[in-house]
Amino acid sequence: MNNDKQRKVKVGIVQHFFSDDIDSNRSRNLAAIQNLADEGAELIVLSELHDSLYFCQTENVDNFDLAVEIPGEFTDIYAEAAKNSGVVIVTSAFERRAPGLYHNTAIVFEKDGAIAGQYRKMHIPDDPGFYEKFYFTPGDLGFEPIDTSIGRLGVLVCWDQWYPEAARMMALRGAELLIYPTAIGWNPDDTDDEKMRQREAWITVQRGHAVANGIPIVSVNRVGYEEDPTGDTSGIDFWGSSFVAGPQGEFLMKCTEHAAEDRVVEVDLQRSENVRRWWPFLRDRRIENYHGLTHRFLD
Template sequence: MSKTIKVGLVQQSNQAKVEANIEKLIQNIESCAREGAQLVVLQELHNSLYFCQTEDTDVFDLAETIPGPSTERFGELARRLGIVLVTSLFERRAPGIYHNTAVVFEKDGSIAGKYRKMHIPDDPAYYEKFYFTPGDMGFKPIDTSVGRLGVLVCWDQWYPEAARLMAMAGADMLIYPTAIGWESSDADDEKQRQKDAWVISQRGHAVANGLPVISVNRVGHEPDPSGQTNGIQFWGNSFVAGPQGEFLTQAGNQEEQNLLVDVDLARSENVRRIWPFFRDRRIDAFSGLTQRFLD
């Protein structure tokens, strides 16, 4: 039996004006809904520029409580359009405690659940540890009317353990709102290797877990406010992979684009029957995974 849902992905470029970004998001979400999308997924930190290129205490003013203004606005949009919506917000939890948080809205506008980004990078132009406290909610799928969503965020996508734990908890699909790109000083061949590694890693999660993977990245150039680098050219390439890692749809790396694709969630059952990776896992020999390193 097929259980097919239509998924919309919004790959967007952003500017400094938050309201302009949100208005464009709303238009793109509405466009996906008109095309029949039942589930719409947005990119990481979609309300603003990717502010982690520098460390600036004033940026914390962008953060919001959950519930708060953005959850009210996007929740009402989900209700009006009758869609499940995956958003990515800068959460103010308490003074001095902020999270990079994905919020999922049910089609009635209610908050179905949220996920706080667990793995926090700290690299040149990606100074996220300055802003975000690591998540403390674990790897738990969010139940919605379109299925159990294994929502993770960006840097989480490099960790097979995160994908596996979501799958083991019963996720029907893995979803990655993302903000990743190139520093312009990198050579072209290095840029290609970086993008290919990003794609391969997530397709690998699809294969290893027998699940569809939805990855939504931002696109366009965002300057470095400090002027220390040439900024980030976000590489887009948002895509959906099926449970054998096959591309179901893929965007380009230069343009804003809305993708719509049918995803058959029931196909995972058939794939897991012919590739029974879960059956053959040697859980008796995996205790070392809870250690930092095996000396």
């Protein structure tokens, strides 16, 4: 771990649209990784389930064929990219753990291509257009940060980003940066006002995690319209808007809602130390009174 007073890390964001051509998706991701590394990125984050279209719009057993082995071809490809580019990469995969047992898994690669660690998505949604419970078993690796050469990463995935408990657990275990690979969008039939409320709520809650824990966050969404293959719904229009925020929730970078973007932004990890001195939320927690948090509801 780097303990220098200046702890600035250049973070690369890959906000892409996707097709049903896995090889094409991978090629564009790899090109983006190399381009961002050439621009000085030291950490590169991809969006959720970036190998394919967002298949969870429907419940279809054939979609389990999209799952990959870990380790396997998927990890070999991104391990080589990390090694060749000399960057830490956060990827997202549909993991086939065993016959009939699948996870939504983030894999982090070190600069030398080694797998630094992985996180299995804990909170699994089941909503119209987001039928993830059909595909994914909830994670069993806990909320454990992943140590890398550029810092300790608190990697979570999409639906996890609505839960302050997940962010807090990562922070309490020493995460220096919260990272959220994401696939979230609008129902095209919603009104413009409702669309804006949904996106602003998504942004606000994550900025709140940054503030409450005094650490930066990186949230990377996919972008573009993806139709419902059954035709039962109007599909999903993924709203992009990937962003990086500092430990007071301040925007350091924000992408557009409509276009693919590859961006680099500098994040000062040392700033968290100063912010936590000014706002010592961890010091003032009344941990002796939080027992109810382990209950589903308090009647």
